[in-house]
Amino acid sequence: MLKDYDEGYKIIIAGSSGVGKSSLLHRFVDNIYSDNLLSTIGVDFKFKTLEIRGKKVKMQIWDTAGSEAFRSIVSAYYRGANAVVLVYAIDDKVSFQEMSEFWIEEVNKYREPDCEIMLLANKCDVPNDAVSDGQVRKFMEKHNIKLFREVSAKTGNQVQDAFKALGETLMAKAKPKQDQGAKVTLSPSKSQLSQMSHPDNPSGGR
Ligand SMILES: Nc1nc2c(ncn2[C@@H]2O[C@H](COP(=O)(O)OP(=O)(O)O)[C@@H](O)[C@H]2O)c(=O)[nH]1
């Protein structure tokens, strides 16, 4: 069967229970929101295809349960993921604390070396802002996280934009790999290399 997309990415959503991970997934994929979503048991995933720079980008997004009971299963799902979306709720200090102390450690332990991380502050429709900009900035700098959005699954604010930005980042990342591939085929052969100058032998063996 022909592939119905140009790029495919596996994305994991992680964060404490109740921050709105499932709501974000539903908002992004189906553009719906409900105040009473059934809480996620174990792991669930959905597909969404976005058009980015003329390419069909298919995202397979895994929604994990944040509750303690499922934490040990979740670790296996980081394998092979291109990106992890870390979520906390802006009105919930504890969710930020757990994200910056527990979830990031878990992600760093299990993720692939080139796995991208995006940080989302959900529930930005709620006026109560319990986490300061400084705290967020410090956390991002510490873990070299470049992608951050304040979003609301409830209103839909910035949700599409956030995932599109992530898709763009992942696409941009894939590029240098192709360039590297090209370099390999163009690189000098072993015998050519042996003829090149070396610090110990500046004349290049001639
Ligand atoms: N005000 C507000 N509530 C939200 C938002 N997203 C989720 N919620 C509510 O937060 C609760 C937990 O959401 P859920 O998606 O189940 O969180 P999960 O446990 O991280 O999957 C539910 O009552 C949601 O209706 C949001 O953007 N704004």
Ligand SMILES: [Mg+2]
């Ligand atoms: Mg859930």
